[in-house]
Amino acid sequence: METVTKPGYKHTELGWIPEDWDLRSYCDLFSFLSTATYSRADLQDDQEIRYIHYGDIHTKYDFHLDILNSNLPSISNNKLKAYSLLQEGDLVMADASEDYDGVGKSIEINNVGNRKVISGLHTFLLRDYHKRTASGFKGYLHANPFVKKQFYELATGMKVFGVSKNNLKKVFIPLPPLHEQTAIATALSDMDRYISSLEALIAKKRLIKQGAMQELLTPKEDWEMRKFGEVFNISGGYSASRDQLSNEGYCYLHYGDIHGSNKSYVNVENEYGNIPKLNIGLAKISSKSLLKNGDIVFVDASEDMDGVSKFIVVENHPEIPFISGLHTIVAKSKTEFLDLNYKKYCFQAKYIKEQFQYFAVGTKVSGVSKSSVKQIDLYFPKMEEQIEIGKILSSMDNEIHNINNKLSKALLLKQGMMQELLTGRTRLI
Template identity: 35%
Template structure:
């Protein structure tokens, strides 16, 4: 056991921390409930009322219904005061939030009113957010899983001094603020890109130097549909002779271009895909089936093959463009051309799954810009894609740094002796530098 630490039921913690059951550090648990839906008058008030479905990313994401004082008095629901902890204890165990206002709760929740002399709600929230496995382990039941009140009350909580609880909660809240700012910036950039595509891919806005009319062509005259494989996931392996692009990979890939040099493909034995065409750089792989109309025509343009042998798989259409009509990477944006998307949606058939065929795809007529204009459009949109991808990497790195902070702070491995100084320093640094910054802090604290 390191100097300054002690071994407990929840692992190593600092000597000046305590371990207490949840029941001993709160004032009370509060039940939730649902007022009668048969009484419309109950649902015409101004008291917010939520269910577990309204919690997203550990916050009250939406308030869809409001109830009256009479509804509260005539049902088992309760109003939880702003700032207290809401734990989903059935139908979605693991979700939690701090009440953003005085709010009524359904039976999905257990409201937790902390003893403020022992624990802060915002620290308890951080502890349970970090220790999701503790809540998941206690999940019981058959038809409706949940955590009983006695089980919840018995959970052991590591308890720093109140000043340190506050510092931990504030440091992690600052990281949440940084993540929220990055998410907002990504959403803004994506909206700008979407608007730019609407203008450039329809010809409503022309880039400087381009005035000639676009020529309408039948798509089947501009590319060739090549044979694909039809193997299910069960045939795929971590290793093999041939890379395999499954339709699920196309649906899941966020960017319109897939670089095989940086993407972990599943593999398949050569003998199982003898009749499938081998992909070339610039090929377009499009799904031929989707569970919703939004996914109809979802596609990726393939690059970075670099000597690999790769095939397109189950529920995909492989299109190889004629270079006289298609500039490299422009095919990736075909799926975003409104006229093309509308044509696919009109043609898609099915009830639970919407499908398109090679013939339907080939018969679509579309106005296409010249090769030079395609290249100019690709340059603009690719720059936007690269900027968004860089922001997403920054967000993911920041999220990982936050996870590391939770691991260090909520176990006491790093002590926030000067929490505000550390928090400000973190907020001011780039995410790539934050992890190193925390290592410096940890080293200093370990030496004290």
């Protein structure tokens, strides 16, 4: 058999890596220091000792944690005991995850200064006493495809996946020379800063839009008022569980998809491939549950009060069969008194949300009935003003959408950079 060679690279148990790179396990590179075991219920907001909870590693932080600019929970000084205080450049790893993607997720600690911070429940605190890892590089170790593959293979558990200290002895990291680590960390950190700037811009634009909506959608003296029941025919959807849905049949609007959407409308033609389907004869579906262009669909159940008024406006010019589903309330306009674009925004008005919350009943799940929805007051301006309001808010949405597209591309580019740079396929030397 012919021996395969790759100039400048060596073959290891992980695959091909640059010949001047090393393989080191987590236990070889790092010392393990003591961590606390306080639960979320033990934490406060105004105490001296800051605390890193493993849940926040999964949900709030990526790659690096800037202590100076982060609002960490805290514990009182008398709970510090003998736990190790974090130092600049330490690595904190979550040892438990609810999914494979989160296994081994870690953050490198920056800007500690003289602040007292400890690592908490379900974390490993790792310190490189031998200075074999460059500042900024450690935070990306778990994103190395070679490392992620090993974590996937070692993860144990059913509902929660975990890694142990003993397992980390078996996880090997392809380690470049220090100068290349610094170059890689700089390139990835530059991309992270660009991504953060886009995220901050999106947040700013959303706040501006929120203020504009508050101003534009608050009822004025010359606006007309009607009860929902006066201007809409209110009906329910066809009940089918998520398990009954597939890729075959007719488009089906599940209330969970309304809750999960970050938009206030669905374009059936453009999004046809992503809409779940129900394989059923249309003869079994009431015409009241078949969604036409301009129909509004509200959820009738939510796990929190914020979701009680969640809705979606249907754009369906081709009249593709679209079934409103389980836990939905369909509002079909009796007359064309609302501009389609305006509909996407007017039901987000504060006074509308407050009325839905007033009528909501339930304990663990809050719900509104069709009879309650009919009693909700709707204020609306003349058609010309509706069109203008719709244009202004649509323009803001388009701007946010365009920045989101830039963000998506930047995230993909960074993913590609990590796959290339952290494996040595592309060198920064």
